[in-house]
Amino acid sequence: MQRFIARLILFIGSCCLSLAAFAIPALNMPYGVSPISHQIYNLHMAAFYVCCVIGAVVFSVLIYSLIRFRKSKGAKAAHFHEHLGIEILWTAIPTLILIVLAIPATWVLANIHNTEQSQLTIKVTGYQWRWKYEYLDQGISFFSNLSTPLDQINNKAPKDEWYLLEVDNPLVVPVNTKVKLLVTAQDVIHAWWVPSLGVKQDAVPGFINENWIYITTPGEYRGQCGELCGVNHGFMPILVKAVSQTEFDQWVKQHQKRAEHLLKIESLTLNKARAATHVAHARNTVELNAHE
């Protein structure tokens, strides 16, 4: 008996070890900075507490039985093996609990699906392995790449605070604005996931999925690609910068200027590239003919 209790303590201790000794890293889902993330967090905690209560009841009966009805303590087995009443009871009670849980879940889900009355629309496209953001009404579009240096990944340089979560061009959005996201992909399936915003939306090539964000606090919120998309799946982070409306307007103006400028250069280089291809093509044809 003592040996058993000692083992039990050892076992429970091992389970709690990671809880007690390492309280510093995050243990739980972030509460987040958007109404949806708050609702998801509350639902998550409600479900967690329901599970805790059911677990407490089931495990106490189990542990009580394991201690009380041991053969070594002279326990004699009873003979019952059926009881209709209690079976109906433990079918009905869980069903009721589930219904109680399903109601808020349905409500939150309905909120998530309500993309109406958005004030800004951004198209998010997943590429192997970076994100492209297009502000459809502002005419701004840019790629967002991982900016962690390769030396850090190969352990040749000390790692930054935001190792693997830093990008060159963050997604900039105004606070207190309902931003509609149109999520798609160019090649394989990706998923745009920022935990603090309560959004995970798969980016499926050939299809456009809708979701929305509404950030209440200015700040930087980080996420990662959530669907295995090839070799560099772990290296296409997301950085969302939430700024005030005035800052956002300034940012838009800057970018529109830059966009116009870039467009000019791009069309020039494109023409050059086309010319180069024509030359190369012509050369190949000549060589082929020579071979024949």
Next chain:
Amino acid sequence: MNEALSHHGDAHADSGAHGPDKGFKRWLFTTNHKDIGTLYLTFSLIMLFVGGFMALVIRLELFEPGKVLINPELFNQMTTMHGLIMVFGVIMPAMAGLANWLIPMMIGAPDMALPRLNNWSFWLLPFAFSMLGSTLLMSGPAPDFGWTFYAPLSTTYGPKSTDFFIFSIHMMGASSIMAALNIVVTIFNMRAPGMTLMKMPIFVWNWLVTAFLLLAVMPVLAGCVTMMLMDRHFHTSFFNAAGGGDPILFQHVFWFFGHPEVYILILPGFGVISEIIPTFSRKKLFGYTSMVYATIMIAFLGFLVWMHHMFTTGAPFAAQLFFMYVTMLVAVPTGIKVFNWVATIFKGSITFETPMLFALGFLIMFTIGGFSGLMLALVPSDYQYRDSYFVVAHFHYVLVSGSLFTIFAAVYYWLPKWTGNMYSEKLGQWHFWLSVIGMNVAFLPMHFLGLAGMPRRIPDYALQFTDFNQICTVGAFIFGFAQLIFLYIVYQACFGPRKQALTNQVWEGAHGLEWTLPSPVPYHTFETAPQIV
């Protein structure tokens, strides 16, 4: 049926009780259900170490941020192979091995109904897995798209070796379908006279339901990989939006197989636990009838929940609601099972031999996995859990401390019957405690990692995830190396010196036809069917 069976028995009596062939031929040509069961279990044990080795490579790479051991390309191959091997090469063959060994002995049949088919269903597996494993040696990457092989990552963007993967999946599928067919035919036709369906041992019941699941969904998987093959080589566009197809169609087809598949992995385990807990509680299983109906209910609902793996794919609101409600409903029959097991233990006369320890470990840990499953059913929260380490933690709780623990429990429970040799109880207890500690240290922190936002299937991670990942790796190594004890215990029981003569019943509280046979069981059993009253 009775007549046919006894006639068969007489024929054998005439030719004398002939034993197995000697050497390699015995195993290659065997049609004996016990030999084939042994083959399945041995194969599964070997694959457990192969898949486990890959898991340790993965955990080693994740010990620290930055590149530790392998590059991301190999990392993806390791996660893919680990998943495929553990699901198709360890759990399924082990369950099939238990079915082969036990179902004929439990229903009083001399063998499986289709013994030659039985031989073939096993021998397909080593070839299927050799082919799958050979992709690691090919130039270019081995399959690297995860065990769920989502299109278009596995079609348009898949490595060349994907074709070998497709063919090996076909072979595994054929093997499973034939095994399932054999089990259904055996159970329906070869039960001893007097054994009505509702008198069948609960393990047999669970396998019967599982076999129907296999028959229903393995062809769907075969269709799925065939469509992949067509997309890759014959210019179809099932999963390619540019050609009028839909990448999400792949997920519908895959998960229509995939969700029943996870019940295929666990239902036989439920059966094992329902045999073991009554034995060591010395009390009849509580609520046999409701256990049977709960199993059927779980299997039925299992067909109606596949889209809960796809909540973030852009599924419409109505579909999400339907699949959320049905998924939550699965908790009811599963809960009934857990409550019935606890009620069986309640007021029993309990002892704690290794099979019972593993059964109890299963009961507690599987319930925890069930809780996280319930949380995953809630669509809004699922948006945060999906494809994070929370999911990894969830399915390892239900598959490692679920399916794998039930297999350990079953092996410890029936090993004395199979070999006539009692395993070392002391080592068995060591194996259990190290496994249960290692398992929890490895997988409990993964819940926290997932909630904090760590995606699954990434070869490198942000600094905030370091502490828990290191704990996970330590746990994984404890768990992995604890399995060497298991290997030694099984070796000792099979080939070690016989310590003591065992009674037929072996365990004080054991009931059922297999416990009426001598230990070790003779090569041929129940040549004359027993009469069940």
